[in-house]
Amino acid sequence: MGWYDLFSRFYDASVEPLYVDTRQAAVEALELEPGHTVLDLPCGTGQAFEGLLAGVGQDGAVIGLDGSKGMLSRAQARVAANAWSNVFLGVADVHAVDAAMLAEVRGRAPQIDRLHIFCGLSAFPQWESAFERLWGLLRPGGRCVIVDCHAARPSFQGRMVNLVARAEIQRETWGPLEAVADSYERRELPSLPKHGGTLVLATGVKP
Amino acid sequence: MSKVINLGRFRKRKQREAEAKQADANALAHGRTKEDKELQQREREHQHAALEGAKREHPLDEDSIVQTLELDAPKLDGDDDPQSPADADDEHES
Ligand SMILES: C[S@@+](CC[C@H](N)C(=O)[O-])C[C@H]1O[C@@H](n2cnc3c(N)ncnc32)[C@H](O)[C@@H]1O
Numbered sequence: 001m002g003w004y005d006l007f008s009r010f011y012d013a014s015v016e017p018l019y020v021d022t023r024q025a026a027v028e029a030l031e032l033e034p035g036h037t038v039l040d041l042p043c044g045t046g047q048a049f050e051g052l053l054a055g056v057g058q059d060g061a062v063i064g065l066d067g068s069k070g071m072l073s074r075a076q077a078r079v080a081a082n083a084w085s086n087v088f089l090g091v092a093d094v095h096a097v098d099a100a101m102l103a104e105v106r107g108r109a110p111q112i113d114r115l116h117i118f119c120g121l122s123a124f125p126q127w128e129s130a131f132e133r134l135w136g137l138l139r140p141g142g143r144c145v146i147v148d149c150h151a152a153r154p155s156f157q158g159r160m161v162n163l164v165a166r167a168e169i170q171r172e173t174w175g176p177l178e179a180v181a182d183s184y185e186r187r188e189l190p191s192l193p194k195h196g197g198t199l200v201l202a203t204g205v206k207p
Numbered sequence: 208m209s210k211v212i213n214l215g216r217f218r219k220r221k222q223r224e225a226e227a228k229q230a231d232a233n234a235l236a237h238g239r240t241k242e243d244k245e246l247q248q249r250e251r252e253h254q255h256a257a258l259e260g261a262k263r264e265h266p267l268d269e270d271s272i273v274q275t276l277e278l279d280a281p282k283l284d285g286d287d288d289p290q291s292p293a294d295a296d297d298e299h300e301s
Contacts (some may be wrong), residue, residue: 065214069211072211073211075211076209076211079209080209084209085209087209088209088212089209089210089211089212090211090212090214091212091213091214092214092215093215093217096215096218097214100217100221101214101217104212104214104217105212105214114211139277145280191227
């Protein structure tokens with residue numbers, strides 16, 4: 001995770017303003033209810049926490065996992081600065097995450113009501129198996145929201161995004177969800193050239 | 208301040224615990240106690256040491272065998288060897 005640790009130092013300054021509306025769209029698509037537990041993986045520096053917490057309320061929880069310690073130390077600072085008491089953080093490789101790890105982070109075995117995968121599947125090395133793993137952690141009836149950038153043939157900007165975020169925006173990251181979810185929907189979100197491609201939001205419910 | 212749990216370490220710990228459990232289960236399934244295993248290990252070490260010793264006394268690799276034969280066997284020819292049978296014959300003749 002060496003690169004992402006470095007990236008974490010300028011991540012908020014360079015990325016946060018670019019995704020404000022996109023994050024809001026993701027939170028709305030999650031259809032959160034008070035008391036829900038959301039798994040946010042990769043949580044990065046925790047830019048989604050505020051929106052997610054607004055949806056789950058005081059009785060709900062956000063479990064934020066990421067493979068980069070650098071990203072998480074910033075997420076931790078964000079949690080501390082806002083005195084959020086229901087955010088639970090862990091360093092984890094998505095390819096190894098399992099229910100026991102979630103229990104370790106949460107302090108008890110949690111039920112995952114919502115899965116938030118924001119700009120993760122374009123970055124995970126084995127993204128399809130990573131999705132399967134995350135999907136396996138979601139409870140039946142639970143909802144998953146994927147947001148990612150896509151370009152079948154990345155422009156110069158897209159190639160820069162791939163380089164800087166160690167991503168592959170050529171991936172059709174919604175595909176595995178489409179194959180397994182009920183009530184599946186996909187739509188494009190407003191995108192800027194700086195995003196490097198088209199922002200896509202996909203959502204579905206676990207049967 | 209919230210904690211960040213290192214799940215890589217957690218996973219390794221869980222794996223070690225699972226392996227230990229598996230080892231116990233195997234021991235139960237095969238009816239071997241820890242003492243049995245230790246005894247068997249000691250016997251194995253003993254045998255190993257004996258074999259190593261034997262190997263040193265009777266080296267089995269080809270070069271060593273050739274060397275050993277050369278050292279032990281009387282030379283059958285060679286001009287510069289005063290003890291060679293050929294020299295001995297010469298002495299008899301003169
Ligand atoms: C583009 S960032 C997105 C972060 C966050 N979701 C956001 O929207 O700000 C990609 C993140 O994926 C994380 N990541 C990459 N590979 C990972 C892996 N194998 N396991 C867990 N996290 C990983 C990186 O550390 C990084 O924080």
